[in-house]
Amino acid sequence: MNFQRAASRILSTSGVPIVIALVIVIIVFQIMSPVFLTSGSVRDYINNAIPILLLTVGVAIVIVGGGIDLSVGTVAGLSAGTTMWALVSGAPTWTAVAVGVATGLVFGLFNGLMITVFGINDFIVTLATLNIAGGLLIVLTEKVPLQGVSTPGFSDLVYGNFLGVPTGFWIAAIIFVLMQFLLIRTVFGRRIFAIGIAPGAANVAGVNVNRVRLGTFVISGLLAGAAGVLLASRLGAVQAFLGNGYEFVAIAGAVLGGVSLAGGRGSVWAAVAGGLMLATLQQGLRLNGVDPVYFSIVTGLCIVAGVVFDRRIQQLVLGGIRKRSKSGPTPPAPAKLQETHLLGTGKQD
Amino acid sequence: MTERPAPDADGFLLNVQGISKHYQGVTALDAVGLQVRPAEIHALLGGNGAGKSTLINILSGLTSPDSGTIMLSGNRLELRRPTDALGSGINTIHQELSLVPALTTLDNIFLGREVNARFLGLNVRLDRRHMEDRVRSLASEFGLTEEDLKLPVGEFGALKKRVVEIVKALAFDTRLLILDEPTSGLEEEERLNLFEHMRRLRGKGVSLIWVTHHLEELFGLADTATVFRDGRLVGTVEVPDTSVDDLLGMMFGIAAGEFGSTATAAVVTEAEESREEVLRLTDVNRSYILRDISLTVHKGEVLGIAGLAGAGRTELARAIMGIDKISSGTVHLKGKAVKFSDSSAAYQKGLAMLPEDRKQLGILPELSVSENISISSLDRVSWLGFVLKGRDEVSQAESYRQRLGIKTADVREKIRNLSGGNQQKAIVARCLNTNPDLLIFDEPTQGIDVSAKVEVHNLIREFVANGGAAIVIASEIGELVELSHRVIIMKKGRLVGSVDHVPHALVSGQFEAVKNRILAMSAGRTES
Structure with missing residues (x-):
């Protein structure tokens, strides 16, 4: 029984199911094509995935707070554009980086203020900024050719090397650790969960719901800005439609990692694992010679399967344990509990 | 609409025996029993955590017990889901109202059990006239007018919503109606009104299981009371032969008089x-x-x-x-x-x-x-x-x-x-x-x-x-x-x-x- 409870607790911890699934997928691909885990291959595809992973983390934080941010993809694209524009205009590397991050910050602030001050639905606001940022990038690319500069150090942001690991990895890892710490170990993070679980109750308990919500959108904007800088650094050129559609990959990754769209549930690790899962699947399919046109179909199926997997894994695993042990009390099935909760009778006297 | 249900050989409509339920190592119910006679108001009492809600969830098919039997009119029931309970004639009015505010009274009553007008063997639309005919007299008996049937439930007060739930339950052959704290949110006069409805139900041969925290409400209304404490059955008493202090003693296991009110x-x-x-x-x-x-x-x-x-x-x-x-x-x-x-x-x-x-x-x-x-x-x-x-x-x-x-x-x-x-x-x-x-x-x-x-x-x-x-x-x-x-x-x-x-x-x-x-x-x- 202790084993059961322990298993139940571990499996219900945010992010554990997706990590298990990720390991299984990696093993399967390694068996199918032994070059999968060679260092160059892994480094390349993770390097390519890092900007979207940053977006995934930003979106996940907004979602945990009960919101949604659709603008991250084009904001990242625009941030890449402004970064390049600053470089083309002769700005030093660090100024260009600051311009890129600031672009994300401005859009995050704009989203957050429209939502909290004017009370506009977050879906609508971020759908609008998705189009605004996308449009601005097109205008920018028509005015200025966003390529052809070689500034010392800028490409090192991604391709540099520190202790044998590419700098892009370091930057991403530091951001992930900071964000996980912020979400799980700080007062601000606790309040994000509170407003995601029940904004009305959080408000009565003295949480400034609007301020916290604004904070989540600012973080998402900042991470989109950082993602844009890394995109610019990796690509060395920015074209007009960069970032289009990234928001859906980011949201999909977060959901796949078990971040609940209903709010109040999830972690940064889980979102990163979910994003890595999508990237790993694409890489595995590519190595096995699958035509890239099938990628989005597989991604879609994987999201559905992943969410079902996350819901059912506790039941499946614990059901197996129970059949073998045939003793001890029955733990309640999580999905069933959720059902009764919806009916409004989830209380136990 | 409701025929008088037959009791079993011992004279009980509902006979629950040895029900146990555990949640993650916590015992919610420990081999409890409950016997309800036909056409009686049976109070189910107990402090928070006594197991009342768990038993109600079991009887309404929301959770399954780990062990024990449920007999209705001498037939053993397997209640795996809410529809099993409804099909057996056990209806539950939960504390949180389960009505859809935007739907009319009529549509709420028939929600999930709609009567459809058929054309070429296909359901083409809701047959509201048919549904109205079916509940009209029942509704008026409980004070709901024809107008009320067409109004969205969201416009009603707490009492009227409860009445709608009662009519909803009675419209479909209910033999046992479970009321979980039905008076919560009601004003004084509305409570008395609800009690009249409960008496009327008993008069129609329906048995009621009534969960309440307000012991003074029981007297003059409930026939029998069963008390749970910490997931165990403490006992069943005839309400006219007992007192608030006795019941408090059973509920909390302490001497009477410790809960002086004034x-x-x-x-x-x-x-x-x-x-x-x-x-x-x-x-x-x-x-x-x-x-x-x-x-x-x-x-x-x-x-x-x-x-x-x-x-x-x-x-x-x-x-x-x-x-x-x-x-x-x-x-x-x-x-x-x-x-x-x-x-x-x-x-x-x-x-x-x-x-x-x-x-x-x-x-x-x-x-x-x-x-x-x-x-x-x-x-x-x-x-x-x-x-x-x-x-x-x-x-x-x-x-x-x-x-x-x-x-x-x-x-x-x-x-x-x-x-x-x-x-x-x-x-x-x-x-x-x-x-x-x-x-x-x-x-x-x-x-x-x-x-x-x-x-x-x-x-x-x-x-x-x-x-x-x-x-x-x-x-x-x-x-x-x-x-x-x-x-x-x-x-x-x-x-x-x-x-x-x-x-x-x-x-x-x-x-x-x-x-x-x-x-x-x-x-x-x-x-x-």
């Missing part, structure tokens, strides 16, 4: 003289909801606010807390004018509020007990108000668990797994932990059992005795009178009267007189 009022400490003003409202308005409210609350004082549902009591509390904006008027806190833009500002200035609707506005269900306690005062368990100190948070919750007697194996347990009374104590702990100058208790004992109620009352008294000031909002006027030093009465957003020196009046034995005066003013009749 006796506790004398404990209230007098705080009449040399009082320091904590809160003063002057001509506060909020559109049409609050009109020209002026009041003061002093240190060491409980100010009671009486009024009927919709009088604006909760709205006043929310306005004081800065949750809703006031349109004009001033608020002074300890002599200084304040204007709260939101609730966090109010908390920072030393206000706190225990909300009325515990499930929607009180608990954060997915967070643990300790996290629920600390949420309003995270600076006390964090480093520089930023990094949380998890160990401090848990030990803080642990001290409240012991002090307030919150029953949970572990304060890191999710709060949604606790019983209502223990959730309420945790929310009280949350408020106390902010160390407030003024604490607003909105319906502090709603939906919690008698012993938890006494404990919450004592916490309120302790809080003001230690120099706090409190505003208590309660629909139960007896409770309000016992707790308050002064009571003000609201009606339609205005203050319509006040009763001062309540403890004096109680000491001189005027409990009923004070109660009646408040009642008269809330209802708007002329003051006697």
Whole structure:
């Protein structure tokens, strides 16, 4: 029984199911094509995935707070554009980086203020900024050719090397650790969960719901800005439609990692694992010679399967344990509990 | 519509034997039994956590028992899902109404069991005329008019909604109707009205299982009472042969008389003289909801606010807390004018509020007990108000668990797994932990059992005795009178009267007189 409870607790911890699934997928691909885990291959595809992973983390934080941010993809694209524009205009590397991050910050602030001050639905606001940022990038690319500069150090942001690991990895890892710490170990993070679980109750308990919500959108904007800088650094050129559609990959990754769209549930690790899962699947399919046109179909199926997997894994695993042990009390099935909760009778006297 | 159900060989309609249910190692029910005769009102009693809700969930097919048998009219039932229970004639009216507000009464009654007009063997549309014909006489018997059938349920008051649920249950061959706290949220007169409906149901041959925390309601209505305690069956008694004290003894396993109701009022400490003003409202308005409210609350004082549902009591509390904006008027806190833009500002200035609707506005269900306690005062368990100190948070919750007697194996347990009374104590702990100058208790004992109620009352008294000031909002006027030093009465957003020196009046034995005066003013009749 202790084993059961322990298993139940571990499996219900945010992010554990997706990590298990990720390991299984990696093993399967390694068996199918032994070059999968060679260092160059892994480094390349993770390097390519890092900007979207940053977006995934930003979106996940907004979602945990009960919101949604659709603008991250084009904001990242625009941030890449402004970064390049600053470089083309002769700005030093660090100024260009600051311009890129600031672009994300401005859009995050704009989203957050429209939502909290004017009370506009977050879906609508971020759908609008998705189009605004996308449009601005097109205008920018028509005015200025966003390529052809070689500034010392800028490409090192991604391709540099520190202790044998590419700098892009370091930057991403530091951001992930900071964000996980912020979400799980700080007062601000606790309040994000509170407003995601029940904004009305959080408000009565003295949480400034609007301020916290604004904070989540600012973080998402900042991470989109950082993602844009890394995109610019990796690509060395920015074209007009960069970032289009990234928001859906980011949201999909977060959901796949078990971040609940209903709010109040999830972690940064889980979102990163979910994003890595999508990237790993694409890489595995590519190595096995699958035509890239099938990628989005597989991604879609994987999201559905992943969410079902996350819901059912506790039941499946614990059901197996129970059949073998045939003793001890029955733990309640999580999905069933959720059902009764919806009916409004989830209380136990 | 309902034929008289046949009893089994022992004369029981429902015979539940040896039901056990465990949740993650916690025993919710331990081999309990329940026998209900045909056409009787059978009260199911017990404190929070006694297992009443678990048994009801089992009987309504929401959860399956680990062991035990359920026999209805001598036939063994397997209730795996809600439709199994409905199909067997067991209908449950849950505490949280399960009606869809936007749908009409008729559509609610037939929700999931719609009668369709058919064309070429296909369902083409709802046959509303057919459905109306089926329930018309039943509805009118319970006071629902033809008009009512066509109105959205959301427009009805609490009583009418319950009546709709009763009609909904009776429209489909119900032999056993389970009512989970049916009087919660009802005004005095509505309760009496509901009791009439319950008698009528019994007259029609339906058996009722009635869960209630209000023992005084039982007499003259219930036939039999079964008492659970901590998941075990304590016993079944005939209601006419018992007393409130006997039942309390069975429910809590202690000698009768310990739960004196009016006796506790004398404990209230007098705080009449040399009082320091904590809160003063002057001509506060909020559109049409609050009109020209002026009041003061002093240190060491409980100010009671009486009024009927919709009088604006909760709205006043929310306005004081800065949750809703006031349109004009001033608020002074300890002599200084304040204007709260939101609730966090109010908390920072030393206000706190225990909300009325515990499930929607009180608990954060997915967070643990300790996290629920600390949420309003995270600076006390964090480093520089930023990094949380998890160990401090848990030990803080642990001290409240012991002090307030919150029953949970572990304060890191999710709060949604606790019983209502223990959730309420945790929310009280949350408020106390902010160390407030003024604490607003909105319906502090709603939906919690008698012993938890006494404990919450004592916490309120302790809080003001230690120099706090409190505003208590309660629909139960007896409770309000016992707790308050002064009571003000609201009606339609205005203050319509006040009763001062309540403890004096109680000491001189005027409990009923004070109660009646408040009642008269809330209802708007002329003051006697």
